[in-house]
Amino acid sequence: MNIIVFDLEWNQSPIGQAGEHPRMPFEIIEIGAVKLDEHYHIIDEFRRLIRPKLYPTLHKYIRNILNYDEKELKKTGVDFKKACTDFLRWCETDESIEVHEGVTVKVPYSFCTWGPSDLSYLQTNMDFYHMEKLPFPLRFYDIQQIYADKYSKEKTICKLEKAVEHLKIEKSRPFHAAVNDAYYTAMVLQKGHFGNIEEKFTFDIYRHPKSQEDSITEFHNKVLDHISGEFDSRSDAMEDPDLLTVKCSRCGGKTSRKIDWFQNTSGVEYAVGRCFRHGNMLASMRFKPASDSSNRVFAIKKIVPISKTRYKEVKSKHDQIEAKQREKYMNYRKKKGLK
Template structure:
């Protein structure tokens, strides 16, 4: 299996939302990628500019970061031709690697605009931005995601070429991928959620990277999802045995829930539910990961803070 480290550049409406096409808010204007072998060495490259069909004038912010202009893009080829060529170049046995999840989302949005065949599901990919944050974070405290330029600098990778051309950024991403020396990188995959499961048969349930992951079919609302036993049940991330919660599910934000469970054999773990709204349906992305005592205390404190804020709101309403 090869790794396809991909980067895209895209343009948007020069006039903001008023000039935006509803089916394609961002139009891809360049695809760049490198093919990386099992030893994380670059063995091939792909690069092509794309002649825009919707947004022919570069947005002012896009213009400032790119190393080419409308004249260069006018010499490019159509998206459908380039994308088909790129997917053929990828081969049969590969996994996409990107710096953040947006490139895959925009690739599929543009493919849908031209009514191209869907990418195979379920679609695994390596979110190298997230993996980098995990590998380099030694404090245990959640960190903000690093930009590619920052990661390249921190890894002391020579900056011989300018950023913000798709091929150069793909090369830099591949070099960061190799330099950060992530263990068992094949197990660090994420699932692309551009297309969500339509029914129970398509639901995703898997254990990998020392965690359990579940992606549900759609529910009509959050309450219907939380009433489903599979959504809220807690199983050990390692042995899959059903266990009781140590801290019951509570709303951490309008779109997420948290809990803590304990397996007598494998210790404590944190459960997280995130909701994704698509076409008036709600999908659940649940993960269960190990957690230490410090993490449990942090969750307890978060739960208490949320309770106090609710009390304050109720008090303010009653006093008014």
């Protein structure tokens, strides 16, 4: 696996939303990356500063954390299309593999990032300049989440610097420079004892399936990921029997429902089913707007095995929410004078 760990620095309107371009609220000003071998050792580095066009003045918060200013960007930066083209060419390798007798293809590369936002902002900037799109569906490795899954009981994500400190990685470079943050992300991957991460990928959701026929379903690392096509509304989606089905993330078989779908205070839907072979499965589902101009949505569903302790926590939360809804309903009836 050809691994590219990359990081971005970006700027935004220094006067807030009033000066924001609707198609590109965050303008990339630096691309930094490191290339790793199969043992996660760094074999090459990439860095480009980018001369901003939309927001030439740095936002005060961004200026305070960066190791350069507008003068350096103007002096040494290149335009985004050139920087991005150079980066994507650098990601490629001359290595080839034989996929069929006499047929070879270049070894593909996989992106690693600290969190999911870098890929989204990269594609936003690429679309703004009408560049060729990245492959779809796009798998990548979120090292921030992989680290949280291993080292946090609650699977809570943390800042890169905290992970570096926890793993006792030497702080030999300043943070908040893209190539340096890519370096530290690679060091977390190298020192974190995550084993083979090949099945620990996630899907980028900057682009999504348009129809249910094109929806994405993938079993990997004891996880079932499903990204649906578009629905007219959230309520329509919650009436779709296929979307509401909770399958076992290990064998793909049907489960018996233990906890019906319910929505927590942050808007995430949850349900629990039980596979007679592999135990309880927790399904979580988030909805994302399909566009800025309509009510259409698509769903991101994830199903994972859960422990008895976690099951009790989810059941308790379900019962609390159900009790509150029942109390609210009874108060309404009482107010209306109904029995």
